[in-house]
Amino acid sequence: MVWIVLLFTAAAGLYMAWTIGANDVANSMGPVVGSRSVTIAQAIVVAGLCEFAGAVVAGSDVTNTIRKGIVEPSALAATPEVLCLGMICALLAAAVWLHAATWWGMPVSTSHSIVGAVAGFGVVAAGAGSVYWGKLGQIVLSWFISPVVGLVLGFAIFRIIIRTVLGRAEPMAAAVRVTPVLAFVAALIVTLATIYKGLKNLMAQGRMEMTGGRALAIAALVGAVAALVSRLLVRRSLRRCEGLSLAEQLLKVEGIFVPLAVISACSVAFAHGANDVANAIGPLAAVADIVATGSVKMSVHVPLWVLVLGGVGIVLGLGTFGYRVMRTIGSAITEITPSRAVAANIAAATTVLACTRLSLPVSTSHTIVGAVLGVGFARGIGAVNRAITRNIFGSWLLTVPAAAGVAIALFLLGRLLGADLLLAQVIHAAPAAAAP
Amino acid sequence: MSLISELFGKSPFGPLAQHAKKVHECVSLVRPLLDACVAEDYQEIHRLQDQVSKLEYEADQVKQAIREQLPRRYFLPVSRDDLERFLHCQDSIADGAEDFAVILLIRNTKIHPALVDEFTAFAGHVVGISQTLTAAAEELEALAESSFGGAEAEAVLDRIGGLGEAEWQADRMQRKLSQHIYRLESELDVLSILFYEKMLLALGAIANAADKTGDMLRTMIVKG
Numbered sequence: 001m002v003w004i005v006l007l008f009t010a011a012a013g014l015y016m017a018w019t020i021g022a023n024d025v026a027n028s029m030g031p032v033v034g035s036r037s038v039t040i041a042q043a044i045v046v047a048g049l050c051e052f053a054g055a056v057v058a059g060s061d062v063t064n065t066i067r068k069g070i071v072e073p074s075a076l077a078a079t080p081e082v083l084c085l086g087m088i089c090a091l092l093a094a095a096v097w098l099h100a101a102t103w104w105g106m107p108v109s110t111s112h113s114i115v116g117a118v119a120g121f122g123v124v125a126a127g128a129g130s131v132y133w134g135k136l137g138q139i140v141l142s143w144f145i146s147p148v149v150g151l152v153l154g155f156a157i158f159r160i161i162i163r164t165v166l167g168r169a170e171p172m173a174a175a176v177r178v179t180p181v182l183a184f185v186a187a188l189i190v191t192l193a194t195i196y197k198g199l200k201n202l203m204a205q206g207r208m209e210m211t212g213g214r215a216l217a218i219a220a221l222v223g224a225v226a227a228l229v230s231r232l233l234v235r236r237s238l239r240r241c242e243g244l245s246l247a248e249q250l251l252k253v254e255g256i257f258v259p260l261a262v263i264s265a266c267s268v269a270f271a272h273g274a275n276d277v278a279n280a281i282g283p284l285a286a287v288a289d290i291v292a293t294g295s296v297k298m299s300v301h302v303p304l305w306v307l308v309l310g311g312v313g314i315v316l317g318l319g320t321f322g323y324r325v326m327r328t329i330g331s332a333i334t335e336i337t338p339s340r341a342v343a344a345n346i347a348a349a350t351t352v353l354a355c356t357r358l359s360l361p362v363s364t365s366h367t368i369v370g371a372v373l374g375v376g377f378a379r380g381i382g383a384v385n386r387a388i389t390r391n392i393f394g395s396w397l398l399t400v401p402a403a404a405g406v407a408i409a410l411f412l413l414g415r416l417l418g419a420d421l422l423l424a425q426v427i428h429a430a431p432a433a434a435a436p
Numbered sequence: 437m438s439l440i441s442e443l444f445g446k447s448p449f450g451p452l453a454q455h456a457k458k459v460h461e462c463v464s465l466v467r468p469l470l471d472a473c474v475a476e477d478y479q480e481i482h483r484l485q486d487q488v489s490k491l492e493y494e495a496d497q498v499k500q501a502i503r504e505q506l507p508r509r510y511f512l513p514v515s516r517d518d519l520e521r522f523l524h525c526q527d528s529i530a531d532g533a534e535d536f537a538v539i540l541l542i543r544n545t546k547i548h549p550a551l552v553d554e555f556t557a558f559a560g561h562v563v564g565i566s567q568t569l570t571a572a573a574e575e576l577e578a579l580a581e582s583s584f585g586g587a588e589a590e591a592v593l594d595r596i597g598g599l600g601e602a603e604w605q606a607d608r609m610q611r612k613l614s615q616h617i618y619r620l621e622s623e624l625d626v627l628s629i630l631f632y633e634k635m636l637l638a639l640g641a642i643a644n645a646a647d648k649t650g651d652m653l654r655t656m657i658v659k660g
Contacts, residue, residue: 023438027440030438031440158583162582167587169587227511245593246588247575247578250581250582250588251577251578254581258597269470325438329440329441332442333440333443333444335447337581365438365439368437369440376511378583379513379584379585382445382512383443383444383445383446383512384445385442385444385445385511386509388442391439
C-alpha cells in the first residue's frame with residue numbers, strides 16, 4: 001500500500017521533472033544552438049549530462065526549501081497524512097498549471113508554480129500561520145533580484161570581453177589568449193558554488209571535511225583543466241588569422257569563442273538542474289519522508305534516489321520534447337553570437353548557482369533573459385526585445401495565485417473524497433511495512 | 437514556449453552594410469557615364485543608366501526591408517533615429533548617382549573640350565568621397581561585432597574624419613568649374629550650359645549626401 005502512494009507521487013514528480021526538462025532546455029542551450037556553436041543533438045546530449053549532474057550534486061538545498069522551507073511541517077505534525085496529501089496536490093497542481101500555460105502558449109516558470117501551490121495548500125490545510133511568510137517574501141524578492149543581477153553581470157562580463165578581445169587591434173590573437181582565462185574563471189565559479197557547503201548530500205556520512213581552502217583548491221584544479229582544454233581547442237585558430245584586416249578578423253573571431261560558449265552553456269544547464277529539480281521532487285521528498293518514517297520529521301538529507309529520479313526526469317524531458325522545442329525556436333534565436341552567449345551564460349549560471357546556495361528557487365528563464373538584456377545594454381546585440389521585461393516583472397503575479405488555487409481545489413477535493421484518511425492508514429502502517 | 441524565442445530581433449547592421457554596397461556600386465558607374473558622355477557614346481550612356489536605375493531600385497528594396505524589420509519594441513545598440521537618418525542620407529547618395537545618369541540620358545550634351553579635364557577631376561573627387569564613406573559603412577557588421585567601440589570604431593572614425601574637408605574641396609571645384617563655364621559662355625549654347633549646371637548640381641549632391649551620411653555614421657558610433 002505504501003508503495004502505491006510512493007509510486008504515484010514519484011510518477012507525478014517524474015512527470016513534473018519531464019516538463020521542466022522539456023520547457024527549460026532552451027534557457028541553457030538556446031544561445032549556444034542559435035549561435036551555431038553546436039547542433040541540436042549535441043546540445044541535448046551535453047545538456048542532459050550537465051542537468052543530471054547539477055540535480056544530483058547540488059539539488060538538495062532548494063529541494064529542502066520546497067519540502068520544509070515554505071510550510072512549517074511541525075504545524076501538521078499531528079496529522080502527517082494532511083501534509084502528505086497537500087504535497088501530492090501541490091505537485092499535481094503545479095504540473096496541471098504548467099501544462100495549461102504551455103497549451104495556451106504562455107512561457108511560465110516552474111519555480112513560481114510549485115512555490116504558489118505549496119503555499120496555497122499550506123494556508124488552507126494549517127492556516128496562514130503555518131506558512132513561513134518571511135521565507136516566502138525572500139523567495140518572491142529573489143524573483144525580482146535574480147534577473148537584475150543577471151543583467152548587471154551580463155553587462156559587466158561582456159564589457160570585459162570587449163575590453164580584452166573585441167575592442168583590440170588584433171582581436172583573434174586576443175581571443176586565443178583570453179579564452180582559457182575566461183574558461184578558468186567560469187569553471188572556478190561553478191565548482192565553488194557547487195562544492196563549498198553544497199555537497200552535503202553526497203558527503204552524508206561526513207567522511208570528508210570540506211574546508212574553505214580545500215574547496216578553493218579543487219575549484220582551481222577544475223578551472224585549470226577547463227582552461228587547458230579550451231586552450232587546446234582554440235590554438236588551431238591562431239593560424240587562420242594571418243594577414244587578415246581588422247574588420248575581417250572581427251567577422252571571424254566568433255569562431256574562437258565557440259568552445260567557451262559550450263562550456264558556459266554547460267554551467268547554465270548544471271545550475272538549472274541544481275535549482276529546478278527541486279520543483280519536481282521537493283514535494284516527493286516530503287512525502288517519501290512521511291511515508292518512510294510514519295511521522296513528520298525535520299530530517300537532514302534528501303534521499304539520493306529522489307534526486308536521481310528528478311535528474312532522470314529532466315533528462316528524459318530534454319531528450320524527447322526538448323528536441324522539438326529547440327527546433328521550433330531555432331530560427332528565432334540565430335541573432336546571438338558565441339561571445340555574447342558566453343557573457344550571458346556565465347552571468348546566468350553564477351546568479352542561479354548563488355541563489356541555489358542560498359536555497360532560493362528562482363526562474364532560470366528570467367535570469368538568462370536578464371543576462372541577455374545586460375549584454376544588449378552593452379551594445380552587444382543588434383536588436384533585443386525589451387518588452388519581455390514585462391513578463392519578468394509580472395508573470396508570477398498570475399502564476400502564484402493560479403497554482404495556489406488549483407492546489408487548494410485539489411486538496412479540498414482530496415479531503416472530500418477521504419484521501420487523507422486513506423493516507424493516514426498507509427502512514428501508520430508504514431513503519432511496520434518498511435523493513436530497514 | 438520559451439521566453440528566449442521572443443527575445444531577439446533581426447540585426448539591421450548586416451542589411452545596412454549591404455545597402456552601402458549597393459550604393460557603392462551605383463556611384464562606381466558615375467565615371468564611366470562621364471567618360472561615355474565625353475566620348476559621345478550615347479548607347480553606352482543608355483546602357484549604364486539602365487544599370488544605375490536597377491541598382492538604385494535594389495538599394496531601395498534593402499532600405500524597405502530594414503525599415504520593416506525594426507518595430508518599436510526592439511532596443512538597438514544605436515539610436516533608432518540616427519540609424520533612420522543614416523539610411524536616408526545613404527540612400528540619397530544613390531539617388532544623386534541616378535539623377536546624374538538621367539541627366540546624361542535625356543539630352544545628348546556635348547562637353548566642351550576645355551572643360552573635360554575639370555569635369556573629370558570633379559567627378560573623380562566626388563566619387564572618391566562617396567567611396568570612402570561606403571567603404572566605411574560596409575564595416576557596420578564589424579562595428580556591431582565590437583559593440584561600436586575599441587580599435588575598429590577608432591579606425592572607422594579616422595577614415596570618415598576627412599570627409600568634411602573633402603566635401604569643402606568638392607564645393608570649391610564645383611565653383612571653379614562653374615566660373616570656367618561662364619567664361620566660355622560665348623562659345624556655348626544655352627541648353628548646354630543648363631545641362632552642365634544640372635550635372636554639377638547632381639555631382640555636388642552626391643558629395644553632400646556622402647558627407648552627411650558620414651556625419652550620421654559618426655553619430656551612431658559615438659552616441660549609442
